[in-house]
Amino acid sequence: MNKKLIYADHAATTPLMPEALEAMLPFMKGDFGNPSSIHSWARRPREAVREARAAIAECIGAEPEEIFFTSGGTEADNWVVKGSTGGLMVSTYEHHAVLNAAQGEARRGRDVVYVRPKVGSSGGYVMPEKMSKAWKEGIGLVSVMTANNEIGTINPIHLLSEFAHKRGALFHTDAVQAVGHIPIDVREMGVDFLSASAHKFNGPKGVGFLYVRKGQKLRSLLDGGQQENGFRAGTENIASIVGMATALKNNCARMDEISAHLEELTLHLRMGIERFYSNAVFLGSGIGSQLPGFTSVSFPGHPAEGLMHMLDLKGIAVSTGAACDSKNTLVSHVLKAVNATNEIARSTIRITLGSENTVADVDAILAALKRILRGAGNDIT
Amino acid sequence: MATPRECQYCHAELSRDEIGLSKKLFESETKKGKYSCMPCIAAMLEVTQDDLVAKIEEFKRQGCKLFG
Numbered sequence: 001m002n003k004k005l006i007y008a009d010h011a012a013t014t015p016l017m018p019e020a021l022e023a024m025l026p027f028m029k030g031d032f033g034n035p036s037s038i039h040s041w042a043r044r045p046r047e048a049v050r051e052a053r054a055a056i057a058e059c060i061g062a063e064p065e066e067i068f069f070t071s072g073g074t075e076a077d078n079w080v081v082k083g084s085t086g087g088l089m090v091s092t093y094e095h096h097a098v099l100n101a102a103q104g105e106a107r108r109g110r111d112v113v114y115v116r117p118k119v120g121s122s123g124g125y126v127m128p129e130k131m132s133k134a135w136k137e138g139i140g141l142v143s144v145m146t147a148n149n150e151i152g153t154i155n156p157i158h159l160l161s162e163f164a165h166k167r168g169a170l171f172h173t174d175a176v177q178a179v180g181h182i183p184i185d186v187r188e189m190g191v192d193f194l195s196a197s198a199h200k201f202n203g204p205k206g207v208g209f210l211y212v213r214k215g216q217k218l219r220s221l222l223d224g225g226q227q228e229n230g231f232r233a234g235t236e237n238i239a240s241i242v243g244m245a246t247a248l249k250n251n252c253a254r255m256d257e258i259s260a261h262l263e264e265l266t267l268h269l270r271m272g273i274e275r276f277y278s279n280a281v282f283l284g285s286g287i288g289s290q291l292p293g294f295t296s297v298s299f300p301g302h303p304a305e306g307l308m309h310m311l312d313l314k315g316i317a318v319s320t321g322a323a324c325d326s327k328n329t330l331v332s333h334v335l336k337a338v339n340a341t342n343e344i345a346r347s348t349i350r351i352t353l354g355s356e357n358t359v360a361d362v363d364a365i366l367a368a369l370k371r372i373l374r375g376a377g378n379d380i381t
Numbered sequence: 382m383a384t385p386r387e388c389q390y391c392h393a394e395l396s397r398d399e400i401g402l403s404k405k406l407f408e409s410e411t412k413k414g415k416y417s418c419m420p421c422i423a424a425m426l427e428v429t430q431d432d433l434v435a436k437i438e439e440f441k442r443q444g445c446k447l448f449g
Contacts (some may be wrong), residue, residue, distance in 0.1 A: 021438045129406070301409055303408040303409065304410065305405070305408070305410055306406045306407055309405060309406055309436065310406055310426055312434050313426055313433070313436055314426065314428060315429070352439060371426065371427060372426065375425040375426060
């Protein structure tokens with residue numbers, strides 16, 4: 001009998017939306033022209049890129065000319081960190097795309113200051129007072145993620161950007177985990193730069209964008225042609241750009257409906273876990289202040305790697321730590337940053353639900369967890 | 382020669398792969414010297430032994446040294 005496969009690792013990546021695939025196909029077939037060409041084959045691809053840029057800008061409250069297409073979130077993050085000037089302030093639980101880029105800059109002699117998120121039971125958030133304590137003269141760019149990719153906590157970006165601006169620094173947010181899932185308005189957030197990646201919101205992999213507030217300049221990372229207004233060389237990935245815009249537009253149009261669905265499922269999941277495993281520890285403050293569908297939960301005494309593999313054997317995909325880190329057994333830097341004990345950190349799994357998940361999926365996850373934890377010799381009620 | 386490990390449930394002698402799988406799945410148990418054979422793991426998790434074999438192959442492909 002074929003077991004039903006349940007995908008509950010949407011923070012790692014999401015399935016491609018059928019509408020996005022449909023929109024992409026013409027540009028992988030007949031409309032293959034290079035938008036930079038000056039003959040008529042360029043017309044449709046060029047128009048498609050223009051429309052995609054406008055659609056994405058509208059979704060995040062930006063102007064079309066403030067959107068720059070990239071190969072994904074990692075490139076966008078690297079571009080801002082490496083293309084900016086002055087000292088850097090980054091949070092200790094950023095994605096490695098920011099952290100490693102900042103460490104590279106430090107090796108090249110730039111001043112890098114780290115700010116820790118708040119710790120404790122309601123921890124996982126970066127607050128201005130934390131930034132104030134770590135502040136140093138000469139910081140030119142602050143980078144704090146909109147929502148954390150391992151624990152799903154959503155930062156008060158408008159407060160953090162205000163803090164940075166008052167001290168003369170620019171503000172970047174890695175919004176890779178948040179775009180398409182929670183309302184994003186770059187003006188309200190007060191950010192100068194914002195990174196996003198399409199595959200996190202049901203778009204294709206290998207494409208993303210960087211928002212650059214009008215008037216701000218970044219040094220280009222790539223030398224080449226004059227694409228992206230001369231700031232990002234390389235022939236545009238037309239099909240993927242179109243797919244990304246379609247996915248984002250659709251996700252934004254259905255955001256309230258999807259959020260409500262995911263909050264219902266998350267509540268069902270958490271209550272279910274609490275019912276059979278009272279010692280479970282949930283990271284982050286819970287629904288409302290975490291990304292929709294996000295549950296980071298520890299089962300003390302049960303190493304997460306084993307739990308993940310056993311769930312996988314039962315056809316259920318979840319994650320331990322960041323997906324990119326799943327091959328090493330080091331304790332995640334995010335869990336370290338929020339002061340999780342070694343015991344909690346080693347036993348934390350991330351269950352991230354998506355719009356296609358159902359109550360039946362959550363029931364199956366609960367049944368599998370119960371079976372696994374009982375089998376591992378537990379005091380399950 | 383080291384004493385061969387046996388399954389904590391059915392006392393069957395364990396292969397290197399079964400010892401490796403026990404370590405991968407039940408780290409806390411194996412630290413107490415408790416290991417399980419494939420039929421017992423399959424029964425406990427309600428999966429097939431083929432599922433376990435596929436998982437072991439995946440670990441081997443990833444270069445995990447716990448397996449033969």
